[in-house]
Amino acid sequence: xxxxxxxxxxxxxxxxxxAYLASCPARQLLDRISDKWVTLIVSAxxxxxxxxxxxxxxxAGVSQKMLTQTLRLLERDGLLTRQVTAAVPxxxxxxxxPLGVSLxxxxxxxxxxxxxxxxEVAAARDVYDTVAAx
Amino acid sequence: xxxxxxxxxxxxxxxxxxAYLASCPARQLLDRISDKWVTLIVSAxxxxxxxxxxxxxxxAGVSQKMLTQTLRLLERDGLLTRQVTAAVPxxxxxxxxPLGVSLxxxxxxxxxxxxxxxxEVAAARDVYDTVAAx
DNA sequence: CAGTATCCCTCATGATACTG
DNA sequence: CAGTATCATGAGGGATACTG
Numbered sequence: 001x002x003x004x005x006x007x008x009x010x011x012x013x014x015x016x017x018x019a020y021l022a023s024c025p026a027r028q029l030l031d032r033i034s035d036k037w038v039t040l041i042v043s044a045x046x047x048x049x050x051x052x053x054x055x056x057x058x059x060a061g062v063s064q065k066m067l068t069q070t071l072r073l074l075e076r077d078g079l080l081t082r083q084v085t086a087a088v089p090x091x092x093x094x095x096x097x098p099l100g101v102s103l104x105x106x107x108x109x110x111x112x113x114x115x116x117x118x119x120e121v122a123a124a125r126d127v128y129d130t131v132a133a134x
Numbered sequence: 135x136x137x138x139x140x141x142x143x144x145x146x147x148x149x150x151x152x153a154y155l156a157s158c159p160a161r162q163l164l165d166r167i168s169d170k171w172v173t174l175i176v177s178a179x180x181x182x183x184x185x186x187x188x189x190x191x192x193x194a195g196v197s198q199k200m201l202t203q204t205l206r207l208l209e210r211d212g213l214l215t216r217q218v219t220a221a222v223p224x225x226x227x228x229x230x231x232p233l234g235v236s237l238x239x240x241x242x243x244x245x246x247x248x249x250x251x252x253x254e255v256a257a258a259r260d261v262y263d264t265v266a267a268x
Numbered sequence: 269c270a271g272t273a274t275c276c277c278t279c280a281t282g283a284t285a286c287t288g
Numbered sequence: 289c290a291g292t293a294t295c296a297t298g299a300g301g302g303a304t305a306c307t308g
Contacts, residue, residue: 007303014302017195021170025248026241028255033244034168036155036281052290061151063282068291078258089289090288099254106247107160110167113240114159120233121162124212141283148282170301186270197302202271223269224308 032077037062037070039107042096045080046104049095079103166211171196171204173241176230179214180238183229213237 021027032038037059044050044058056067071094074080079100085091096104155161166172171193178184178192190201205228208214213234219225230238 011303014195014197017193021195025252026173026245027170028252029244029248030168030173034164036161039160039164056290059151061148061155063148064291065282065293066280069281076259076262077255078262079255084290087289090291092290099251099258102251103247106243109240109243110163111160113237114163117233117236118159118162121211121213124233125210128210128212145283190270198271199273199303200301203301218270221269224271226270 032073033103033107033110035070035073037066038074041067041070041074041094042079042100042103043107045094045096045100049083049093052092052094055094074100166207167237167241167244169204169207171200172208175201175204175208175228176213176234176237177241179228179230179234183217183227186226186228189228208234 040059040062041055044055050058052067052071055071056062056064059067062070071080071082075082075094078097080094080096083093083095085093174193174196175189178189184192186201186205189205190196190198193201196204205214205216209216209228212231214228214230217227217229219227
């Protein structure tokens, strides 16, 4: 069964490549910052500490689940700290760590490229779509 | 029905925010480069033009579907060109455009941050997981 | 060689309801 | 206020088979 064997070889290669990518730092970072809410939360915290409800308000459209989940993720990664103040009602503040702050220039780079070049991309899309329509 | 109305208001806000994000250049760029295969293909083409089969070989683990789909996406965005040479068998070469090349420094920035700081992130995770386990 | 077409399936996200 | 728990869905991605 050469076909079956070839398929297996391909799948093995795919799995090995997946494993390789999983260990790639740049890939791990991209996995983080590509998350819809990660950059929004980090950017929101650039101005200083924020409470949970502040974040929920600033980042309209985020569900409680995703906000909590993403905050936990970022806390685990050492990008922000979670400070609970025992009171009634409870108060929880989130703040960027120096590591989290160090991410801001990178986000700024991405923003720069986007603001400089995304209109070219949009133009290219228009051309592509126009030609394809004919 | 105040509950229902409140839920609707929240959903409207979420939709409006989605629309806002869809028009955000930085978000659009992140949507592109966060794609697993986009950065790999762009990086592979940094060395110069490559044929379809070259790319398939270099980027082990990519399916034909995703390779073709991603190449079309990048062509549409004006990041690379597709050059078909009529012959038997057909030959297709892909090459970065200047716009595509301009993306390379940004990818390098991301790589730099990752290689500089991802070990700190990994360390933070270890601490977090260790504390959580107790 | 360089694709296209199809099916299938998982996994991430969001809505909803409940709580210390 | 700041979450947790549960359920549903839908879109992205892979496997497979076929083609100019």
